[in-house]
Amino acid sequence: MATTKVTDKDLRAYLDAGHTQAQAARHFGVSEPAIHQRLKRLRALTSQVVALEKAGQVVEEKLTAT
Numbered sequence: 001m002a003t004t005k006v007t008d009k010d011l012r013a014y015l016d017a018g019h020t021q022a023q024a025a026r027h028f029g030v031s032e033p034a035i036h037q038r039l040k041r042l043r044a045l046t047s048q049v050v051a052l053e054k055a056g057q058v059v060e061e062k063l064t065a066t
Contacts, residue, residue: 021036
């Protein structure tokens, strides 16, 4: 796997500070599609975590109901 020029944490912090994806690409010295792809991957990971947390709650509710 290739090394990344920017960490997920740094990218998220930069974007949360109000910068655009285009500004982030210039700031970190990568292409705009690279930023877009990284954010797409981060959203997928976040969705998986939320789904797993929800699944745990549903299982707990089912076990409590029985």
